[in-house]
Amino acid sequence: MSAPTNTNPARGMRDFLPIEVRKREYVIEIIKEVYESYGFEPLETPAVENLETLTGKYGEEGNQLIYKILKRGEKLEQSASEKDLSDLALRYDLTVPLARVVANHKNDLPRFFKRYQIQPVWRADRPARGRFREFYQCDVDAIGSSSMIVEAELCAAVSEILHKLKFKGFVIQLNHRKILSAMLNSVNVPKERHVEALITLDKFDKIGDEAVFNEAMKLNLSENFLKLAPFFRSILNKRREINQEFADRTMEHKRNVAFNKYNEDVLEIISSFIKGQEGEQGLSDIKKILEFVRINNLEGRVIISPMLARGLSYYTGAIMEINLDADSEFEDFNVSIGGGGRYDGLIGMFGKEEIPACGFSLGLERILVVMEERGMFPKELETNSADVLITVWNEESIGESLKLAGELRQQKLRVLVYPEADKLGKQFKYAAQINVPFVCILGESELAENKVTLKNMETGEQETIEREEAAARVKIHKQNSKSKS
Amino acid sequence: MSAPTNTNPARGMRDFLPIEVRKREYVIEIIKEVYESYGFEPLETPAVENLETLTGKYGEEGNQLIYKILKRGEKLEQSASEKDLSDLALRYDLTVPLARVVANHKNDLPRFFKRYQIQPVWRADRPARGRFREFYQCDVDAIGSSSMIVEAELCAAVSEILHKLKFKGFVIQLNHRKILSAMLNSVNVPKERHVEALITLDKFDKIGDEAVFNEAMKLNLSENFLKLAPFFRSILNKRREINQEFADRTMEHKRNVAFNKYNEDVLEIISSFIKGQEGEQGLSDIKKILEFVRINNLEGRVIISPMLARGLSYYTGAIMEINLDADSEFEDFNVSIGGGGRYDGLIGMFGKEEIPACGFSLGLERILVVMEERGMFPKELETNSADVLITVWNEESIGESLKLAGELRQQKLRVLVYPEADKLGKQFKYAAQINVPFVCILGESELAENKVTLKNMETGEQETIEREEAAARVKIHKQNSKSKS
Numbered sequence: 001m002s003a004p005t006n007t008n009p010a011r012g013m014r015d016f017l018p019i020e021v022r023k024r025e026y027v028i029e030i031i032k033e034v035y036e037s038y039g040f041e042p043l044e045t046p047a048v049e050n051l052e053t054l055t056g057k058y059g060e061e062g063n064q065l066i067y068k069i070l071k072r073g074e075k076l077e078q079s080a081s082e083k084d085l086s087d088l089a090l091r092y093d094l095t096v097p098l099a100r101v102v103a104n105h106k107n108d109l110p111r112f113f114k115r116y117q118i119q120p121v122w123r124a125d126r127p128a129r130g131r132f133r134e135f136y137q138c139d140v141d142a143i144g145s146s147s148m149i150v151e152a153e154l155c156a157a158v159s160e161i162l163h164k165l166k167f168k169g170f171v172i173q174l175n176h177r178k179i180l181s182a183m184l185n186s187v188n189v190p191k192e193r194h195v196e197a198l199i200t201l202d203k204f205d206k207i208g209d210e211a212v213f214n215e216a217m218k219l220n221l222s223e224n225f226l227k228l229a230p231f232f233r234s235i236l237n238k239r240r241e242i243n244q245e246f247a248d249r250t251m252e253h254k255r256n257v258a259f260n261k262y263n264e265d266v267l268e269i270i271s272s273f274i275k276g277q278e279g280e281q282g283l284s285d286i287k288k289i290l291e292f293v294r295i296n297n298l299e300g301r302v303i304i305s306p307m308l309a310r311g312l313s314y315y316t317g318a319i320m321e322i323n324l325d326a327d328s329e330f331e332d333f334n335v336s337i338g339g340g341g342r343y344d345g346l347i348g349m350f351g352k353e354e355i356p357a358c359g360f361s362l363g364l365e366r367i368l369v370v371m372e373e374r375g376m377f378p379k380e381l382e383t384n385s386a387d388v389l390i391t392v393w394n395e396e397s398i399g400e401s402l403k404l405a406g407e408l409r410q411q412k413l414r415v416l417v418y419p420e421a422d423k424l425g426k427q428f429k430y431a432a433q434i435n436v437p438f439v440c441i442l443g444e445s446e447l448a449e450n451k452v453t454l455k456n457m458e459t460g461e462q463e464t465i466e467r468e469e470a471a472a473r474v475k476i477h478k479q480n481s482k483s484k485s
Numbered sequence: 486m487s488a489p490t491n492t493n494p495a496r497g498m499r500d501f502l503p504i505e506v507r508k509r510e511y512v513i514e515i516i517k518e519v520y521e522s523y524g525f526e527p528l529e530t531p532a533v534e535n536l537e538t539l540t541g542k543y544g545e546e547g548n549q550l551i552y553k554i555l556k557r558g559e560k561l562e563q564s565a566s567e568k569d570l571s572d573l574a575l576r577y578d579l580t581v582p583l584a585r586v587v588a589n590h591k592n593d594l595p596r597f598f599k600r601y602q603i604q605p606v607w608r609a610d611r612p613a614r615g616r617f618r619e620f621y622q623c624d625v626d627a628i629g630s631s632s633m634i635v636e637a638e639l640c641a642a643v644s645e646i647l648h649k650l651k652f653k654g655f656v657i658q659l660n661h662r663k664i665l666s667a668m669l670n671s672v673n674v675p676k677e678r679h680v681e682a683l684i685t686l687d688k689f690d691k692i693g694d695e696a697v698f699n700e701a702m703k704l705n706l707s708e709n710f711l712k713l714a715p716f717f718r719s720i721l722n723k724r725r726e727i728n729q730e731f732a733d734r735t736m737e738h739k740r741n742v743a744f745n746k747y748n749e750d751v752l753e754i755i756s757s758f759i760k761g762q763e764g765e766q767g768l769s770d771i772k773k774i775l776e777f778v779r780i781n782n783l784e785g786r787v788i789i790s791p792m793l794a795r796g797l798s799y800y801t802g803a804i805m806e807i808n809l810d811a812d813s814e815f816e817d818f819n820v821s822i823g824g825g826g827r828y829d830g831l832i833g834m835f836g837k838e839e840i841p842a843c844g845f846s847l848g849l850e851r852i853l854v855v856m857e858e859r860g861m862f863p864k865e866l867e868t869n870s871a872d873v874l875i876t877v878w879n880e881e882s883i884g885e886s887l888k889l890a891g892e893l894r895q896q897k898l899r900v901l902v903y904p905e906a907d908k909l910g911k912q913f914k915y916a917a918q919i920n921v922p923f924v925c926i927l928g929e930s931e932l933a934e935n936k937v938t939l940k941n942m943e944t945g946e947q948e949t950i951e952r953e954e955a956a957a958r959v960k961i962h963k964q965n966s967k968s969k970s
Binding site: 007009014016018020022037038039041064067085090103114115146149152153291296385403406417433 | 492494501507529530531535537553571575582585586589594597605641780781835870871877883884890905
């Protein structure tokens, strides 16, 4: 075996040490729990897909980012192209595999299939801060229904996740592809330029209205496009006003009332812009979603954003984006941590029929970064996962330490046994290094008296107690520190 | 988008539908829980490794089975070899990544690092029944200690996992590379032929002694090798006798006593065979492990198997293999579902020092297959993960159904809302199809009286009750069916 000197993970990939795994699992568990409470069931698909399953699904740019797997033992011909070299690829997202599974199981899946899927995907993207080549997606999709119940429940579920993760200021922006389309029609942007216009529009609250309209000019989009400017500007201003006026969280109720009013105003303006069946359908959908989310106490959390476009061209109905407040409570919504919408054409891609579908994808990596920055993880994730370390007095007493460990594990504690008969000082140094909350000392006198000495590593307090009391003592502490964090 | 007709997962890969995911997670959760109770912490490494990290670590055969990833946008030269085409590869096992992580973090990992890792690996193997190209490994390793505490705790942890999964008949076979080596020396098998001899020996209880010795003859192993035959044969016979005599599980205690005696006898025979420091060290280790596991009530579960060799050449000390009984309770131990041992040379492969290490790997896929065959999964994994489906009476009452769903979720129930105002019969048909335990009907009269009708889908019973009682009713049922299974 030759010893390569590079022991880093591959570029853009990450190792997760225990503390990082615990934080990831903490977030994932909450996501799963909430999705399951809304009746979504777990699905898993393989990391490796047939290349033909993925090719052509992600546009030209996406195609370039797919990791392709070298055919095994393939002889390389002079004319070898990528196609000859590879027929497998790494999963690029969770939507195409879902579409494949739905087609493959069309006779045994229920008519309405609600699934969540939390798995890594791989993209040969240029690594950057917060952008990795292996990252998790948390997708949730409801297949088979055109009802706005689906959109409303997705909004409710995602909000509940953020509540449980203890995010305070967040908002779900809501728009509709059919409204966007009707609006662009109303200002005479030709159909074939809608996609360009949408991409430009989508940057509105990121780069500001002026920059958007400069871009629109450059792209030579209809001058009428500019007619939308005052409308959007007034909406954005209204939003900022509300956020500023009710920045204090004690005013959350008033803020919600204000955003309800805002939603009504925006709906009215939209109505005045658009004509025809398409726009009406969009408006009717949006009104239903707002009606339904009101039942789940989400008023003021779901706000209409007529400039929200979301890049992906496959959306066909409602579109949603979830945004965290930037710094202070409700200042502005510019940290996007997920989005979704209705895409009735996509899930049927491997079959013959169009299947209605609506989904949402949370950006796990982004959520983790923000939670880390804001110190939102429970304190107990930072300590060792073991509750207590049992010391070893000497070679002869190892059995006693193992026995005690067995007893404490029976009491549902997580127990480490120091693995060698080192000096006690060394054992304590180790306990501090691994950040274990308690050390249980089984020394000569403790062994003689059938007692243990329990040391709280946080406070430094230690006391010698009956062996049978040890587990209860640790558990009380555990309960207390949990309720504190 | 072209529509490929093949919607199967790639060859040797699998999709896991909800019920399968739940079964996999059930097993994984128990494995994690037990490993954590022994102070092991989770580690995760990326699916994609630098090719040079993996190359040369798995022997020539292993090398061939590594999935290599095509370099992106690489121009293919006439002279292109695999090396020019790929510098990344898919994880092949969890041990090499662990060694890399240990080397990479040698200054921030604790002196004793106990980690578990449950992740998929990929091998371009020929798919067969029970053999997949993507499969999970469940590894647990303790790095940094040479103490037999480690071996003993690994045996205890793995036993506890199998107990919690409700396996009845299983045994941990124990042997030691140094004993094997001393034994082969004692019958004059030259050092350079030990590996061959071990591989042959390892088949002893699989293909029978005669076949083993025929193979030994063919390989032209020392004739003295045959001197081991009567010894091994007598051990195997003794084992079968004990298993037959105490096949009834009510006799488990007697069986354990008999196996204790067996262990003592075997140790004595081994002692008589071997001479020299190496063998003595092995014997002393084995005795310590047996002493320690006795404390954890594992006597009779850990039995010495002097013919156990385990293929991997990297083991340096104790070796272990866990075997399930074949069909009846204790008939014979021929379903291997995991194994491990001490491998003091391997973890240091990326560094300069030798680091002591001992680990165990459970075969998740094998465990799942056996549990499925034997019907060992709790019944509740077979039903939908939702507790109750709420019907929708008509378009106007959708809000009421959503409201009830919110109330029940507040009570920690998992709730599906039927997404359309279909006929009630259709909604029930769906409830039966997705196998949800309860349907909560919110019809015209229920709405008028502020009640709900709850139908138990298993028994067919239904009753109209106060809205506030619904959650409690479902929970009681859930509790009952859990304690039954």
